[in-house]
Amino acid sequence: MKAAEQFSPRVLIADDQPDVREALRLLLKGEGYDTASAASPAAVLTALEAREFDAVLIDLNYTRDTTSGQVGLDLLSRIHSIDSTLPVVVMTAWGSVQIAVEAMRRGARDFVQKPWDNARLIAILRTQIELQRALRESRRLEAENRVLRGWPYADRRGAIDAPGGRIDLAHWSLRRQRADHR
16 A cells, blocks of 8 residues: 555534534544544634645534525535535535535535435545545646646746646645655
């Protein structure tokens, strides 16, 4: 097994209900995941600023008297605008076809109805994390190839414009080195 594959994937769990967060934490811990949790959309955004995650599980509703999912959908849009490659899996007990379609339209990678099936949830997370890693590695290699070919030139901070957004090569290089040493 490669060194980069030996570290525990980091998953951010976002739900207003402490028992749901704890159940997910225990499930994921048993599968070798490192987790952090957030009880509100603001806490999710703060956690994403403070640390890198391989995936995020978010609830759509953050108050007991709401079932529209609008708060979670808005959070999903914010997460997607921060990092479009970060897999976000949406969970809700109040699912409908319309809300699932809207979540996917806003960038969700999958939609899980509560109560969830443990095996299905783990399979979804594994698949999404593997896809995310492959996508980020592909983007990093694309950027390196462009720099090596001399177009476009990196700016003095080592950043280049690439399809899908600006890439900071120093950041990618450091991230890769950290992953290789885990």
